[in-house]
Amino acid sequence: MLCDSYTAHRMNPPAIAIDGPAASGKSTVAKLVARQLEYTFINTGAMYRAIAWYLAQQGISAEDTDAIITVLPDIPLQFGKEDSTSTVLCGGRKLTTELTQPVVNDSVSVIAAIPEVRAFLLQKQREYNKNEPVVMEGRDIGSVVFPDTPFKYFVTASPEVRAARRAAQGLTDSIDERDKNDRSRSCAPLTQAPDALLVDTSNMTIDQVVQLIISDIRIKLAK
Secondary structure, three states, X not given: OOOOOOOOOOOOOOEEEEEOOOOOOHHXXXXXXXXXXXXXXXXXXXXXXXXXXXXXXXXXXXXXXXHHHHHHHHOOEEEEEEOOEEEEEEOOEXXXXXXXXXXXXXXXXXXXXXXXXXXXXXXXXXXXXXXXXXXXXXXXXXXXXXXXXXXXXXXXOOHHHHHHHHHHOOOOOXXXXXXXXXXXXXXXXXXXXXXXXXEEXXXXXXXXXXXXXXXXHHHXXXX
């Protein structure tokens, strides 16, 4: 199965899993946690966005699953890191602002729901943790990518707060639609792992959220 558990993985270098819905603040929190711990920050959302961007450049619809599966092995993506942060390149071009274009915002949830796309990226995500500790953020990190890690955090906020944050970023995609797509997909849906610590950021500062997570990590590392 494409979305089976990864129970055989042993957490030698620590893997910090930070999941949550769009505009929950998880990316900012994950970056700061990684910086304080001196771990590598991995943005898995950028990987899916890179695929969405490439498909848009090729004129392939997000709804054309067969075409996406066919072209997937030939997408010229490269995954690396720069200054302890993951990077995504396509055909040698480093992708930055391309990843937040409206066409990407509108299609990425649909594309990320395709099991073959998730399987294509799964091993690449795990490879980052083979030799070094990572802080990885996404929607299925604690439930699928690193289900055995003891360091799991589900960062969220109220829909109203998240919509306001999205608007402040200049993004126009619908929070409700993103939530529906992310939670209802059959493969690796957005979900809080049973053993993940729930962190509601609605009325918290970024620093408060970061310190809460860092404190929990240090307590667990000391055991």
